[in-house]
Amino acid sequence: xxxxxxxxxxxxxxxxxxxxxxxxxxxxxxxxxxxxxxxxxxxxxxxxxxxxxxxxxxxxxxxxxxxxxxxxxxxxxxxxxxxxxxxxxxxxxxxxxxxxxxxxxxxxxxxxxxxxxxxxxxxxxxxxxxxxxxxxxxxxxxxxxxxxxxxxxxxxxxxxxxxxxxxxxxxxxxxxxxxxxxxxxxxxxxxxxxxxxxxxxxxxxxxxxxxxxxxxxxxxxxxxxxxxxxxxxxxxxxxxxxxxxxxxxxxxxxxxxxxxxxxxxxxxxxxxxxxxxxxxxxxxxxxxxxxxxxxxxxxxxxxxxxxxxxxxxxxxxxxxxxxxxxxxxxxxxxxxxxxxxxxxxxxxxxxxxxxxxxxxxxxxxxxxxxxxxxxxxxxxxxxxxxxxxxxxxxxxxxxxxxxxxxxxxxxxxxxxxxxxxxxxxxxxxxxxxxxxxxxxxxxxxxxxxxxxxxxxxxxxxxxxxxxxxxxxxxxxxxxxxxxxxxxxxxxxxxxxxxxxxxxxxxxxxxxxxxxxxxxxxxxxxxxxxxxxxxxxxxxxxxxxxxxxxxxxxxxxxxxxxxxxxxxxxx
Amino acid sequence: xxxxxxxxxxxxxxxxxxxxxxxxxxxxxxxxxxxxxxxxxxxxxxxxxxxxxxxxxxxxxxxxxxxxxxxxxxxxxxxxxxxxxxxxxxxxxxxxxxxxxxxxxxxxxxxxxxxxxxxxxxxxxxxxxxxxxxxxxxxxxxxxxxxxxxxxxxxxxxxxxxxxxxxxxxxxxxxxxxxxxxxxxxxxxxxxxxxxxxxxxxxxxxxxxxxxxxxxxxxxxxxxxxxxxxxxxxxxxxxxxxxxxxxxxxxxxxxxxxxxxxxxxxxxxxxxxxxxxxxxxxxxxxxxxxxxxxxxxxxxxxxxxxxxxxxxxxxxxxxxxxxxxxxxxxxxxxxxxxxxxxxxxxxxxxxxxxxxxxxxxxxxxxxxxxxxxxxxxxxxxxxxxxxx
Numbered sequence: 001x002x003x004x005x006x007x008x009x010x011x012x013x014x015x016x017x018x019x020x021x022x023x024x025x026x027x028x029x030x031x032x033x034x035x036x037x038x039x040x041x042x043x044x045x046x047x048x049x050x051x052x053x054x055x056x057x058x059x060x061x062x063x064x065x066x067x068x069x070x071x072x073x074x075x076x077x078x079x080x081x082x083x084x085x086x087x088x089x090x091x092x093x094x095x096x097x098x099x100x101x102x103x104x105x106x107x108x109x110x111x112x113x114x115x116x117x118x119x120x121x122x123x124x125x126x127x128x129x130x131x132x133x134x135x136x137x138x139x140x141x142x143x144x145x146x147x148x149x150x151x152x153x154x155x156x157x158x159x160x161x162x163x164x165x166x167x168x169x170x171x172x173x174x175x176x177x178x179x180x181x182x183x184x185x186x187x188x189x190x191x192x193x194x195x196x197x198x199x200x201x202x203x204x205x206x207x208x209x210x211x212x213x214x215x216x217x218x219x220x221x222x223x224x225x226x227x228x229x230x231x232x233x234x235x236x237x238x239x240x241x242x243x244x245x246x247x248x249x250x251x252x253x254x255x256x257x258x259x260x261x262x263x264x265x266x267x268x269x270x271x272x273x274x275x276x277x278x279x280x281x282x283x284x285x286x287x288x289x290x291x292x293x294x295x296x297x298x299x300x301x302x303x304x305x306x307x308x309x310x311x312x313x314x315x316x317x318x319x320x321x322x323x324x325x326x327x328x329x330x331x332x333x334x335x336x337x338x339x340x341x342x343x344x345x346x347x348x349x350x351x352x353x354x355x356x357x358x359x360x361x362x363x364x365x366x367x368x369x370x371x372x373x374x375x376x377x378x379x380x381x382x383x384x385x386x387x388x389x390x391x392x393x394x395x396x397x398x399x400x401x402x403x404x405x406x407x408x409x410x411x412x413x414x415x416x417x418x419x420x421x422x423x424x425x426x427x428x429x430x431x432x433x434x435x436x437x438x439x440x441x442x443x444x445x446x447x448x449x450x451x452x453x454x455x456x457x458x459x460x461x462x463x464x465x466x467x468x469x470x471x472x473x474x475x476x477x478x479x480x481x482x483x484x485x486x487x488x489x490x491x492x493x494x495x496x497x498x499x500x501x502x503x504x505x506x507x508x509x510x511x512x513x514x515x516x517x518x519x520x521x522x523x524x525x526x527x528x529x530x531x532x533x534x535x536x537x538x539x540x541x542x543x544x545x546x547x548x549x550x551x552x553x554x555x556x557x558x559x560x561x562x563x564x565x566x567x568x569x570x
Numbered sequence: 571x572x573x574x575x576x577x578x579x580x581x582x583x584x585x586x587x588x589x590x591x592x593x594x595x596x597x598x599x600x601x602x603x604x605x606x607x608x609x610x611x612x613x614x615x616x617x618x619x620x621x622x623x624x625x626x627x628x629x630x631x632x633x634x635x636x637x638x639x640x641x642x643x644x645x646x647x648x649x650x651x652x653x654x655x656x657x658x659x660x661x662x663x664x665x666x667x668x669x670x671x672x673x674x675x676x677x678x679x680x681x682x683x684x685x686x687x688x689x690x691x692x693x694x695x696x697x698x699x700x701x702x703x704x705x706x707x708x709x710x711x712x713x714x715x716x717x718x719x720x721x722x723x724x725x726x727x728x729x730x731x732x733x734x735x736x737x738x739x740x741x742x743x744x745x746x747x748x749x750x751x752x753x754x755x756x757x758x759x760x761x762x763x764x765x766x767x768x769x770x771x772x773x774x775x776x777x778x779x780x781x782x783x784x785x786x787x788x789x790x791x792x793x794x795x796x797x798x799x800x801x802x803x804x805x806x807x808x809x810x811x812x813x814x815x816x817x818x819x820x821x822x823x824x825x826x827x828x829x830x831x832x833x834x835x836x837x838x839x840x841x842x843x844x845x846x847x848x849x850x851x852x853x854x855x856x857x858x859x860x861x862x863x864x865x866x867x868x869x870x871x872x873x874x875x876x877x878x879x880x881x882x883x884x885x886x887x888x889x890x891x892x893x894x895x896x897x898x899x900x901x902x903x904x905x906x907x908x909x910x911x912x913x914x915x916x917x918x919x920x921x922x923x924x925x926x927x928x929x930x931x932x933x934x935x936x937x938x939x940x941x942x943x944x945x946x947x948x949x950x951x952x953x954x955x956x957x958x
Contacts, residue, residue, distance in 0.1 A: 535694065554614055
């Protein structure tokens with residue numbers, strides 16, 4: 001027992017230490033929430049955020065995306081990630097905020113399908129890099145052929161969540177992409193007149209496998225068949241740093257010839273995806289707090305017109321009905337609706353039958369595109385895809401797509417395989433690599449009775465087979481289980497839609513497999529028959545003293561005969 | 571079948587005519603195979619149809635008890651094997667078997683055992699037989715399809731044909747030199763003469779009054795040991811179970827030739843009645859297509875009958891009927907055309923089923939080792955209470 005006790009705090013002393021916590025500081029401490037829990041995942045998350053931004057920008061600007069991802073190991077545990085795109089570029093004034101301010105962006109406030117949602121990702125990657133290496137995020141961007149390009153280096157002031165510009169220069173720069181060599185011959189570089197390049201140096205680790213950058217990009221290529229993607233990873237030669245990367249590392253040590261080490265995921269479709277439209281919130285999807293905020297912010301004069309203007313699918317009649325149900329004056333001033341009244345309004349809105357939200361805010365990949373994407377990145381002899389009609393959960397429109405690629409029976413491997421199928425999960429065209437077990441998509445796949453479609457399936461698990469299953473959810477608001485966006489929450493509406501799509505694919509799969517089985521059976525019968533027919537002919541030849549020519553004639557007839565009768569039993 | 575002609579040939583007596591007759595039968599068999607192959611060839615090349623082979627169905631369900639001839643006669647129900655995925659292997663194997671039979675056996679005047687032809691097939695590639703029962707079954711098919719028994723095709727059976735002792739001289743010939751060989755079955759000391767696999771060429775001289783056919787070799791030896799054949803003036807033949815084709819044919823030829831009655835002495839159980847004796851007298855369902863050669867219609871059943879158990883007080887020397895025995899008896903009562911024709915046999919089988927016991931030939935030893943030859947056989951022969 002210490003005779004001197006620490007003095008208890010008083011309200012005043014506590015008050016002195018109470019102050020604002022900036023979001024930046026919060027996420028700095030809780031970086032696992034954003035996907036920076038370990039060096040391996042940090043590398044992936046940085047690549048993912050940059051690529052997602054590039055794809056969103058290109059899709060929004062109606063540009064067929066061309067993206068180059070380069071990961072260079074600069075020290076044992078230090079990597080530089082650069083992502084270059086041919087997007088519309090970013091105006092100079094916005095660059096610092098986009099890359100060095102958390103919760104800043106264009107996507108959070110609107111209801112429209114996009115890859116990014118919150119405006120955290122790329123700034124968080126920059127902040128993580130800054131924290132672990134002290135280096136700035138380097139951005140180069142050019143918006144129009146005539147304009148100059150900007151080179152900007154920024155850091156984030158974590159306490160104030162504000163960008164700090166360290167360098168701001170006009171340079172002569174334009175994006176240049178280096179495709180992979182074709183048959184050992186270097187390809188022509190591809191130039192673009194506009195685009196953005198972001199480079200972040202960070203502490204990271206590179207590991208191959210199902211949760212690697214390589215896998216992420218390969219899946220991106222599947223689900224974005226309109227994307228032309230170039231990728232290169234350069235590891236240090238030091239064998240202590242990486243196990244056996246000799247060839248690649250040797251190249252890194254010496255100055256590299258252009259094109260060396262690049263891998264290109266080729267573009268498979270030339271059409272741009274449909275541009276999703278922005279929609280207003282649907283009354284059934286709004287929460288009470290949001291409703292109160294919307295009433296405060298509205299530009300409408302009356303409650304009724306506020307309902308009509310600010311929400312989708314609320315007609316004049318529906319607005320009238322909501323007001324009556326809530327016992328409110330349709331001509332009341334929206335901002336004057338009190339807390340108690342807003343609750344009545346909220347209930348009335350939820351109890352009124354309304355049309356479903358419009359679905360042109362969604363941009364599904366499309367069945368043909370899914371098949372094209374799978375075909376170019378997955379070996380198989382059967383491909384199918386289903387795009388379901390849009391559905392609604394909690395007032396949010398969403399759409400489910402499922403694709404299946406089945407590996408052929410050849411390759412010397414067992415046709416059935418004894419590994420579970422590979423499940424590729426996507427949300428708004430972004431691959432989900434972590435937390436598969438917690439995801440509604442995994443649950444839906446395991447919940448389908450695959451035995452009915454001819455696949456083996458341990459109870460309550462993924463089916464067994466040499467197949468790739470792709471599940472995509474498109475929505476204006478994807479319900480992730482956490483901020484790091486790795487797993488979809490288990491909404492019954494969503495699980496049901498996924499299940500229906502999987503079952504449709506299962507039916508097609510089973511038709512294909514039984515056709516394949518019949519084919520194999522037929523081939524087996526053919527080879528069995530051709531094993532014995534020569535003996536039959538030889539026997540006849542021996543008994544009747546036939547010539548070789550006669551024997552061949554008999555054999556030919558027999559072969560045709562058995563083929564003609566389709567080898568029927570009997 | 572040229573049974574009469576054969577008898578005539580034997581009457582002529584020369585070894586040379588036998589050879590000529592055998593050569594003719596081989597030529598005939600060879601022609602039959604050629605005909606069948608031509609038919610199949612024509613199906614394929616001229617009619618452009620899937621070829622087929624036809625066989626009489628070989629089972630008890632496709633035989634009739636022919637009273638006049640005294641044996642099971644095959645009916646005309648046929649099974650057809652048409653070339654298809656399911657039959658292509660058997661079809662090809664049959665074809666190669668026919669070819670081998672014609673070229674290697676008939677045309678070259680050679681012989682082969684069933685097991686030899688099974689091993690011979692090992693050089694046929696995919697057509698080889700994996701197990702001997704496969705080739706045996708195809709041999710039976712071929713025999714039925716050709717209507718020629720396999721001995722005439724050059725196949726020799728592996729099983730022993732039976733043993734003979736008694737006042738009988740068998741006139742055989744040396745297979746190499748053709749020289750006549752006389753075997754006196756009364757002068758074989760303690761042994762006996764074995765019936766060869768081919769018996770068509772044999773001729774006989776005998777002073778016996780009947781033929782006694784015995785199921786077990788041990789009882790046969792007791793009778794030989796005490797020279798029972800002298801006392802009873804009979805030829806003793808041991809079958810050792812169901813008589814082989816050669817054994818049946820031998821008994822038939824001897825009985826026909828010397829006009830001797832045939833008496834059968836087996837264990838008193840359903841197997842002895844329905845399998846051993848029935849097969850001896852009228853042939854089998856399995857070999858129905860050739861029963862006309864391999865049966866002894868003049869045979870009669872001496873014992874042991876169910877009534878003998880009572881008459882000779884053997885009740886305490888019996889064994890209870892087992893399930894298989896009961897099943898066999900019931901099956902015969904229901905399906906066997908021979909049993910169904912003879913009331914006496916139905917009574918005997920029903921009697922046995924009531925008594926629920928079976929009895930062995932050796933059971934008479936209860937009254938003394940030689941009771942069977944001192945009392946039972948003379949008694950039965952005197953009373954002549956035989957079953958048909």
